[in-house]
Every structure is written in structure tokens, then in C-alpha cells.
Amino acid sequence: MSTVQKLLIVGGVAGGASAAARGRRLNEAAQIIVFERGPYVSFANCGLPYHLGGEIAERESLLLHTPESLTARFGLDVRVNSEVLSIDRQAKTIRVHNRQTGETYDESYDALILAPGAAPIRPPLPGLDNPRVFTLRTVPDLDRLMNAMTSTVKHVTVVGAGFIGLETVEALRHRGLAASLIERAPQVLTPLDAEMTTPLAATLQAHGVELLLGESLLSVVDGEQLTLQLESGHQLSTDLVVLAIGVKPENQLAREAGLEIGTTGGVLVNSHQQTSDTSIYAVGDAVEVLHTVNGKSVLLPLAGPANRQGRIAADTIFGRAASYRGSQGTAICKVFDLTAASTGLNERSLQAAEIPYQKLYLHGNDHASYYPGATMISLKVLFDPASGKLLGAQAVGEKGVDKRIDVLAVALQAGMTIDDLAEMELSYAPPYGAAKDPLNLVGMAAQNLQSGLLALINPEQLANELGHVQLIDVREPEEIASGQIAGARNIPLSQLRELSQLLDTSKPVVVYCMVGLRGYIAQRHLSQLGFQVRSLNGGYKTWQMWNMSQHQRV
Numbered sequence: 001m002s003t004v005q006k007l008l009i010v011g012g013v014a015g016g017a018s019a020a021a022r023g024r025r026l027n028e029a030a031q032i033i034v035f036e037r038g039p040y041v042s043f044a045n046c047g048l049p050y051h052l053g054g055e056i057a058e059r060e061s062l063l064l065h066t067p068e069s070l071t072a073r074f075g076l077d078v079r080v081n082s083e084v085l086s087i088d089r090q091a092k093t094i095r096v097h098n099r100q101t102g103e104t105y106d107e108s109y110d111a112l113i114l115a116p117g118a119a120p121i122r123p124p125l126p127g128l129d130n131p132r133v134f135t136l137r138t139v140p141d142l143d144r145l146m147n148a149m150t151s152t153v154k155h156v157t158v159v160g161a162g163f164i165g166l167e168t169v170e171a172l173r174h175r176g177l178a179a180s181l182i183e184r185a186p187q188v189l190t191p192l193d194a195e196m197t198t199p200l201a202a203t204l205q206a207h208g209v210e211l212l213l214g215e216s217l218l219s220v221v222d223g224e225q226l227t228l229q230l231e232s233g234h235q236l237s238t239d240l241v242v243l244a245i246g247v248k249p250e251n252q253l254a255r256e257a258g259l260e261i262g263t264t265g266g267v268l269v270n271s272h273q274q275t276s277d278t279s280i281y282a283v284g285d286a287v288e289v290l291h292t293v294n295g296k297s298v299l300l301p302l303a304g305p306a307n308r309q310g311r312i313a314a315d316t317i318f319g320r321a322a323s324y325r326g327s328q329g330t331a332i333c334k335v336f337d338l339t340a341a342s343t344g345l346n347e348r349s350l351q352a353a354e355i356p357y358q359k360l361y362l363h364g365n366d367h368a369s370y371y372p373g374a375t376m377i378s379l380k381v382l383f384d385p386a387s388g389k390l391l392g393a394q395a396v397g398e399k400g401v402d403k404r405i406d407v408l409a410v411a412l413q414a415g416m417t418i419d420d421l422a423e424m425e426l427s428y429a430p431p432y433g434a435a436k437d438p439l440n441l442v443g444m445a446a447q448n449l450q451s452g453l454l455a456l457i458n459p460e461q462l463a464n465e466l467g468h469v470q471l472i473d474v475r476e477p478e479e480i481a482s483g484q485i486a487g488a489r490n491i492p493l494s495q496l497r498e499l500s501q502l503l504d505t506s507k508p509v510v511v512y513c514m515v516g517l518r519g520y521i522a523q524r525h526l527s528q529l530g531f532q533v534r535s536l537n538g539g540y541k542t543w544q545m546w547n548m549s550q551h552q553r554v
Contacts, residue, residue, distance in 0.1 A: 053171030361538025
């Protein structure tokens with residue numbers, strides 16, 4: 001039974017507010033005090049770009065709870081505009097500064113939860129202290145940015161093409177503003193592999209966003225307009241700048257208290273969210289977590305994990321058995337008419353960790369093709385070549401991406417294999433899916449691959465072997481008008497049986513169609529005739545995506 005009578009929580013929003021509410025549900029008698037440095041204790045920071053763009057019309061919709069509502073519902077003592085300056089671990093007290101009155105006082109605790117979150121990264125570059133350079137992390141950040149968007153503002157530049165950067169640049173276009181997007185990496189949205197992001201880059205440009213990939217901001221020069229100096233030598237004129245280049249854990253309070261900090265810079269905690277001081281817990285964006293796929297320490301500033309960690313910390317404090325399982329980084333992002341999502345590790349991370357993997361691409365419709373409105377989902381699944389265990393997945397499309405990634409996220413957490421996907425019994429009716437869902441199909445393709453029925457070549461391998469293989473495009477002639485791989489010979493699948501004698505049996509063959517199915521059929525036919533033949537993984541669609549990823553750097 002818990003002996004905690006007084007719980008202090010530093011920080012609200014996701015982790016802190018969840019811990020406070022859970023703590024009260026478990027213990028009605030305990031004194032629970034929440035300290036929030038800013039004016040808002042519980043707000044939807046993930047919703048900020050959508051209010052900026054007008055999809056969320058009312059600013060008040062972002063304010064999930066007020067101090068008054070938390071007091072009325074849970075009997076919490078909520079103190080906003082209250083900054084915690086230090087922790088005295090020996091005395092078990094914190095020092096608090098009331099930012100409105102200027103008062104400084106000490107508050108004792110039996111247990112302490114740190115949920116200070118993370119702060120936007122502002123690199124030490126000349127001009128970033130300019131008042132026309134903004135971040136978008138809190139409601140006051142949003143207010144300042146929107147107040148700056150006067151009628152004279154025509155162009156805004158966003159630096160960073162991660163989740164917040166992409167959502168912000170879309171919001172700016174919804175407001176009718178010209179927008180540029182600068183990203184140091186040669187792709188947008190780095191949790192996905194480069195080829196999977198090429199549809200996102202294309203849709204950004206189609207919606208009027210100037211996309212500058214492989215570019216770094218060097219300085220901001222003041223003037224009637226801001227002048228942005230880029231590493232390439234390129235200069236860009238803009239009215240406002242929004243920095244969205246990532247966040248760093250707010251670890252200063254923990255560090256100064258002598259708590260152990262992990263290798264990533266996040267506060268080190270155990271599976272119960274305890275820090276190196278057993279009376280102090282930490283949750284949310286300030287802590288490092290173990291990635292469930294490779295077991296390495298990572299920073300994953302996501303709202304879902306923060307909420308769960310807050311609940312687990314409160315459970316532990318009040319005597320309930322609870323452990324955090326780790327994170328796998330499941331995330332999703334809307335980019336105009338497209339959705340991109342991922343779970344687990346991407347290909348680059350697997351290579352860096354030296355984890356063996358195989359990959360499969362599949363391009364399938366979100367629902368039955370004969371029912372109106374079907375759109376394509378591009379899916380990439382990574383798995384262990386020996387056990388078939390899922391390692392990661394990515395998907396991009398207009399509809400149905402969330403459903404597939406969420407199913408794959410559950411499968412990955414459950415330790416399921418790629419073979420298990422083939423046997424998944426998923427809901428089906430023509431408006432919602434197909435009798436063979438794309439997840440079933442990728443599982444079936446994996447079974448064929450592992451049994452030797454399917455032999456694949458990946459786009460990067462084909463690029464190295466062009467000129468050394470017989471490359472056969474098995475699409476119909478009218479299909480190749482939109483493009484073809486250089487050096488390919490068109491022999492439609494419908495004619496392959498009668499024309500296969502034209503091929504050289506002594507030279508390797510690579511076959512492809514648009515998305516892979518007909519390529520597989522052609523590969524099976526030719527392999528049984530004695531040819532050494534492979535099918536292009538994901539067909540011409542994947543080749544296009546991969547080829548674009550090689551050329552989308554400025």
C-alpha cells in the first residue's frame with residue numbers, strides 16, 4: 001500500500017495531466033499539486049497547426065482543461081505561471097517561482113513527477129533572435145505567430161520538414177500565403193525512407209510550396225523583408241520564419257538535481273518511470289525510452305507514449321503494478337490530400353544497427369477496386385529474413401493509411417511475423433477493403449519469397465545491374481506511354497508465353513509490371529522454363545519512387 005500523501009507534478013499537457021488525473025482516481029485523499037510554467041495546463045499542442053490553418057476554428061477548442069476544470073473534476077491544486085527552479089532531493093522539496101507575483105517559495109513532496117516536455121531547437125545562428133522568427137510548440141507560440149500575420153505578410157518560410165513543419169506549411173497554404181520549406185536532409189519526413197516520401201514532395205510542390213531539400217539555413221538578415229542565407233549560397237526573401245527543426249528534452253531541472261541523464265539527453269528512467277532517485281519519476285518528451293525493435297535508447301516526443309507513461313508513474317506511486325513496454329515510434333502525418341505513417345524502424349535505422357532485414361513493397365487499393373473512389377496505398381514492410389518477425393512498416397496514400405499502419409503497429413508489438421499478415425482476418429465490404437487486403441497480400445508475397453516461389457530484385461540493385469540483365473516490361477503497350485525503365489524491352493504478359501523463346505537463356509532476366517503482380521506471374525512462368533529471373537520489388541511504381549528519391553535533392 002502506498003504511503004504517498006503528497007504528490008507534486010512539474011508540467012501539465014499530456015504526461016503531467018494524465019498522471020494527475022490517474023493519481024486522483026487511485027487516491028482520493030492524497031494532495032496532488034500540478035505546476036505549469038506557462039498559462040495553460042492542458043492543451044492540444046498537436047492541434048496548433050490546424051488552428052493556424054483554420055481547420056480548427058475556435059482557439060478555445062485547443063484548451064482541453066483549465067485549472068478550474070481540473071480542480072472541479074479531480075480536486076487538483078493547479079498552479080499555472082509557476083516555474084519550478086530547483087529540486088532539493090535530500091529535503092524532498094522543490095523551489096517554485098510564481099511568474100505573476102514574483103513570489104518564490106518551497107513545496108515539499110512525498111513523490112515527484114517531472115513532465116517538463118521538450119523545447120524547440122533554436123541553433124546558434126545569426127539572426128534567429130529576430131522577432132519575426134517563430135516556433136510553434138505552445139498556445140502562446142501560436143498566438144504570437146497569428147498576431148504577426150498581418151495583411152502585409154505574403155510569404156512565410158518554414159525550416160524543417162518533419163511532422164510540425166509539414167503541418168505548418170500546409171496551414172500557411174490554407175491561409176493563402178506563399179510558403180517555402182527548407183530541409184537539411186535530402187527528403188521530407190525522415191522517419192520514412194526516402195523513396196516513400198517522394199509522393200509527399202510531389203504533393204507539396206503541386207500545392208504551391210517551394211521545396212528546398214538538402215539545404216541548411218545559415219543566417220537571417222533583418223530588413224523590410226527577412227533575407228535567409230542558405231548553405232548553398234542561395235538567398236531567400238520572406239516575411240516570417242517558423243522554426244520546426246525538432247525538439248530537445250527539457251532536462252535542466254533533472255540534471256541540476258543530479259538525476260541520471262541518458263545517452264540521448266533525455267532523463268533516464270526505468271520501466272516504472274522512476275529516475276535514479278526512487279522518489280522522483282519522469283514522463284513524456286523529457287525522458288528517453290527503449291525502442292522495442294532494437295532495444296536502443298531513443299527520444300520519441302509523441303503524445304501517446306507520454307499519456308501512457310503518466311498513467312504508469314501514477315500507478316507505481318500509488319501501489320499498483322505497472323511497467324512501460326517501450327516505444328516503437330508509431331506516427332502519422334497529413335500532407336494536403338495524402339497521409340503518411342510509419343511504425344517500428346525504417347531501412348536506414350536497420351542498416352545503422354546492423355540488423356538483417358528484407359523488404360517488400362506493395363501498392364494496393366484502400367478498398368475494392370470495383371467500388372467507386374478506390375485510391376492506392378503504397379506500403380513498405382521490413383522484416384527479419386530468418387524468422388519473418390516484423391521490424392517496421394511505412395505507408396503513403398490518400399485513404400486507409402491509418403488503418404493499415406495501426407494494424408501493423410499492433411502486429412509488431414505482438415511480435416508477429418510477416419507470414420501472420422497473410423492469415424489476418426480483417427473486415428471486408430467493398431466500401432472499406434478487399435477480400436485480400438493489402439496487408440494480406442504483402443503477407444502472401446512474403447510467403448512466396450521465403451519459400452522460393454518469388455525472386456526479387458530491389459530498385460537500387462537493378463540500377464547497378466542495368467545493361468547486364470535482360471529487362472522485360474510485361475505491361476501492355478498503352479501502359480508504357482507514361483514511362484519505362486531505360487533499356488527495357490516490352491513483351492506484354494499476354495504475349496509472353498508465345499514470345500519467351502526470343503529471350504537468351506544464358507543471360508539473367510528481370511521482369512516488371514506496374515505494381516508487381518504481373519511481374520510475379522511472368523517470373524514464375526519464365527523460371528519454370530529454365531530462366532534465371534527476378535521480379536522488380538513493387539514494380540515500376542516503386543522504381544519511380546526510388547528514382548525520384550535519388551534526384552529530389554536541390
